[in-house]
Amino acid sequence: MLMWLRMAPALHLIFLLIIHRVSAADWGVNYSPTQFCALQNSTMTIRCTFTYPTTGYQVMKAFWNIDQVRYDGDFVDLSHNSEYSQRLQYLGDKQQNCTVRLSHVTKKDEHDYYFRITTNVTKGIWIGIPGVSLDIMCVLCSDLQLESPERVTEGDSVRLTCKSSCKLTDTPTFIWYRNSHTLTNIGDKLNISSVSRREAGHYSCGVQGQTYISPAVYLDVTYAPDTPVISISGSAVIMSGDSVTLICSSDSNPLAEISWYKGETSVGSGRIFNISKISSDDSGEYKCRARNDHGEKYSDPVNLDVQYPPRSISVSISGSAVIMSGDSVTLSCSSDSNPPAEINWFKGNKYLNSERIFSISKISSDDSEDIKCRARNAHGEKYSVAVILNAQCEFMMVQ
Structure with missing residues (x-):
């Protein structure tokens, strides 16, 4: 990092002596990182170290400043600012560590932050230039996006990824939701080794401790039809002339195509098969078949006994x-x-x-x-x- 040295005119000779005795490498401030992206209401920690000539020099004051703001010609100590005094915590010392922590960051905290020291040798101001830029742009809900396959087949391995449009400096703890219910999974990736139909639903992700979540993405799990089941509407005793309705039910995704058979002969299609005026000729065993792109299944036969x-x-x-x-x-x-x-x-x-x-x-x-x-x-x-x-x-x- 570069160091700026500002001196009063009367101190020019002292400054020249200092430069003569001390190399520029003896002074320095190192920020990590220099670009900071934080989530609203989170706590950011700017790690900072500094060096100065230890022989003949003693640090009298070490503090942080924003945007090189001055008062009466001097840089303003940020801890004296009422908007920061309760949220700013200096974690460093007057030797080498200048780390600072700022809690409950908001959009108003988007500034450039600088570390400053004064010593016992001069009234000059040593300040680390350039400083640390804080970006709170990624506080918006739209900045969190969930990447997921649109459709998967039951039994497949699935990975959902939670991303932010802004690269967060501190890695947040991501949490996951399915149909608005919190899952136990933590991390920016949600891995499902063998997905089942029960895991279909609307997924979203958020950051632990934050109130907003990403837009929901629907995970569509497809699967072959289950074994169909036939139900018969009407009286248990079927009389000649009655109207009889057979209903074929099978769980599948996508919806299965239903076909009807009397013995081995195809007699109709659709989930509902109706015989308006049944006769003794309609007696016999009926079954339905459910079929989609993933497979097909036949129901157990049901016997229509027309009396x-x-x-x-x-x-x-x-x-x-x-x-x-x-x-x-x-x-x-x-x-x-x-x-x-x-x-x-x-x-x-x-x-x-x-x-x-x-x-x-x-x-x-x-x-x-x-x-x-x-x-x-x-x-x-x-x-x-x-x-x-x-x-x-x-x-x-x-x-």
Whole structure:
């Protein structure tokens, strides 16, 4: 650092003697750093050392000054300034250390700072030129920026970096936030070795002890679909003619494309699959597939069991077309229904039995009354057309 020496005119001869006996290298002030960038309300420490000829010289006063401000021709001691007296702490001595600390710095503190000493030899002023410049420009929120990838895939390694547009002299302690909640991570970099979907969100960074934070950046974590799950709206029992809605749900990012299958046949697409008037033909196993750029998954199948009352009931007769007295005759009752119907046989209005097959071992003229079957389940019942065997043991169907 350069040294300025200011002398009163009457002291010119003394100054020449000093220069003759002492080399310029014997005087010096060293500031570290010379450009200071600090955060508002933070504390800055200017490290400073000085040298002077120890033989014949004694430092009488050591202090700091801003902008070479004078009063009555002399440099002003900054510690006497009411705006600095409570915040300025001289940490040095009168030997070599001239370090100073200034707390709660604000925009008003942007000045050039100089260290000054006076000795017992002359009334000259020794002051370190140039001084230390303090910059408080990086107090603005916009000066903190977060660098982050816009989109990552689950399982990737991710690094987020907090930067200031101004190079801070003292390295601050950076803290991190996700969705406005403080994280435990500290430092200008946030490393996530294997990112998960739970770590997606709005990230921002700030400086510990400060009130402002950087603008938030959204970290978008993409991933393949989870195994889809099908839900069925409506009653637990599906009746023919009902409206049935199937909903396929799968967590994925980006949103998955949904396709529907009945067995192996594609029947639709979209998250919701609706059958407005379901029939027995729609019974079967359904599944959905969720697919995006990262993979695909199929749901477990769900079975649509469409129920309905008995229909298409009929009686068939086994044996010869001509039935003779004494022959054995077997009648079979069939019915389309879901759930399967209970079968009952009647001769006229007389109940016979509850088997699907009704047998007459030796038919006679007594069996000439009409015989019919009834199919019944929880949803209804239906009778077959009556079978009439006449006395000649011929048979006919009547309504």
